[in-house]
Amino acid sequence: MRLGEIQKILGASIDENHKLVLKQESTFGGQAFRVNNYIEIISALDMLTNQKWSTSDYTQIENIKAQHSELVNPVVLTTNEFNQLNSYVNTLNQKIPIFWSFLNSFTEGQDEKTINIQLPTNIESLEKLNELNNRLIDIFKRYNIDGEIIFQGFDTGTSWYVLLIKGVVTYQTIIACLKIAQEYFKTKTEYFNSKEARIAYLTALNKDKESKDNLNQFKDAFLENLLKEGVMEVVNKLGETHGFTKSELNTRLIQATTKLIKELGYGTEFHLSLNPPPYAEEQGGELKINYLAMQQALPKLKTKQLSAGKKRQIRKNNKKPNIEPLTTS
Known part of the structure; x- marks a missing residue:
């Protein structure tokens, strides 16, 4: 995948601190979580798991994807699923700001035409x-x-x-x-x-x-x-x-x-x-x-x-x- 594509995918899911952010809200009396940027997060995770520096086990995320096979926004996750997703995101966020800095150093913006x-x-x-x-x-x-x-x-x-x-x-x-x-x-x-x-x-x-x-x-x-x-x-x-x-x-x-x-x-x-x-x-x-x-x-x-x-x-x-x-x- 081109560096510019990686930058575009990652840029759609990070905040001003260059970290992944789950846009979520509690629902069903705290028994589940609605993730409003599920598409952007999963797209970023699918891309990041293929980076050599990403060594975290992706099995739990694959299981969540299997349970919610349709890639849509929003997605309602069980508390257990949300905790697994949030934990994985927090682990990656330790390295993403450095990775983002690298991407910005080696990519240039493109004219729309x-x-x-x-x-x-x-x-x-x-x-x-x-x-x-x-x-x-x-x-x-x-x-x-x-x-x-x-x-x-x-x-x-x-x-x-x-x-x-x-x-x-x-x-x-x-x-x-x-x-x-x-x-x-x-x-x-x-x-x-x-x-x-x-x-x-x-x-x-x-x-x-x-x-x-x-x-x-x-x-x-x-x-x-x-x-x-x-x-x-x-x-x-x-x-x-x-x-x-x-x-x-x-x-x-x-x-x-x-x-x-x-x-x-x-x-x-x-x-x-x-x-x-x-x-x-x-x-x-x-x-x-x-x-x-x-x-x-x-x-x-x-x-x-x-x-x-x-x-x-x-x-x-x-x-x-x-x-x-x-x-x-």
């Missing part, structure tokens, strides 16, 4: 690394609409690339299309192996036409429409912008997202900033976007119609992003 890229595990040669870099350059070139895309280096202590997307429109387009790509990839790899997909297929076709070829055609058509409809929705929200017509945007985004889907298949992961904008977050590896809030965050463009010459000039300026080749040092 940062994209973090985890490289595939099968990059075993410089040739494969170069192939990956060229694919990423091509993808982000197609997504670029209104600003530079800057390679900021590697995340501390990892092989993750860190990119800063300068243009707001470009950034919002990338994350909207990343969500489409994730849904496409999940549908292709999970949904079509499910019973629900089988029922949907049988419903769409006559029984006597059922065949493996027809099923594959059904899958291909479904996925194609998923991609096209998703991209069209993004394009309709953008409208004509920065010299690009809706038709031009649609073509660029379908091409870019098709390549992005393939990249997910190679094992490359794309993640939001550790300090994402308020309209986007990641939950369980899936991207969640508040599209209304995202649209409201778009820069207000002048409504005056651009001349044809100005449109061409803007289009020319936006054809290639200023992105340096991604190379190792």
